[in-house]
Amino acid sequence: MATHAGGLTATAREASAAVRIEGLVRAFGTRTVLDGLDLTLRPGEFVAMLGRSGSGKSTLLRALAGLDHETGGEGELSAPDHVSVVFQDARLLPWKRVLANVTLGLTGTDAGERARTALDEVGLAGREDAWPVELSGGEQQRVSLARSLVREPELLLADEPFGALDALTRGRMHTLLARLYERHRPAVLLVTHDVDEAIALADRVVVLDGGRIAADLAVELPAPRRHGTPEYAALRTRLLARLGVDGPDHL
Template identity: 60%
Template sequence: MIDGLDVDIAAGEFVALLGKSGCGKTTLLRTLAGLDQADAGTVDVPAQRAVVFQEHRLLPWERVWRNVAIGLPRAEGRQKAAAALEEVGLTSHLGAWPITLSGGEAQRVALARALVREPRLLLLDEPFAALDALTRIKMHELVRELVARHRPAVLLVTHDVDEAITLADRVLVMRAGEIAAEHRIHLKGARSRADGDFLALREALLAELGVLPEPGALAAAVT
């Protein structure tokens, strides 16, 4: 259940949403996507919005380009799908069947399907969770490039603290349907776990999620 929630995302801003299972993250995303209706309050979202889920949700009976162009007029669909697939590095897979794709390739097709609609709001529901570590890193780099190029407002729902710090301009922590904490990312250059500021923010977020004790709590307990 969401209670008293107020979230604004600017055009071109990348916001990551962290929180324990059941805190309301998915409810918020589905409400913004128009898949669920809010019981009260105001939901102001652009008409041009798209969602990428954890599962790629490709239609196995349609070729890749048709999956990307779903809902578009056939006359222009193939051309737009080809351009979107080129952006995600899958030009050669235009006529492939989904069953022939790897997990990472399938998620890139799902990303192309979202971007072909030129959304002003891009909603990402743990889209990298099922990928192996190396593929996830590549997808992070691709998403950063595409967001910088297209400049949609982005909301990423994730359980991965490192992923949130790596990708986002701002990280929100949700607890019991409310935003319990907010952090703006001010890290310079490449974001690396070897960076002291990265590690400090990681520990703060893990503490707010209840994974680590709050800073100073251990010292107080020992004293």
């Protein structure tokens, strides 16, 4: 066992779980954000996480990614060695062209070939030499997805990756992410404020409230998941109720 900063303990990962979290506590000074949180993700499972602003969703992702060394806490966290993160903004290096952004940190003589394949998968074949500033917001997020998936992660963490996109582009990105997920099959933890996004993409939807999991619901709807069916409406209503929302709007 190795102890991480803040008292977090890393345990040997079980074959039946891509992620196992038990009693996770994370605090900023005197403010406790995650309060004894328990969560498990199976290998290849797609889980969406909903919660009010400030509920600790991003804090949890940072803990899983090993990016929260300045916070205090305790608990056990088991996660894969190969983890990739997609953020709300693409975080491309503006002084590097698209291909160089995707190959950033990659090793091996086939890095360029792998990156080109990844760009082709996200629909950006031929844009390898473009500068980030020449891309639309949706295209930049495609590059970000390519950069994450070219590493063949066992766990993909996505922190509201489509929140800044317009509705049409966001729908296209949902389709793209679903296709890439089926092809690569990492475990995915998607943080979102959008109930419909969670239902459209995930195998399970969890609701974070008070630093703990307040609801954990399987999405047992046939694809494609469309608005208007009684089953969709019932699940959406249950999730909104867990979030304290009495209406049809997104959060």
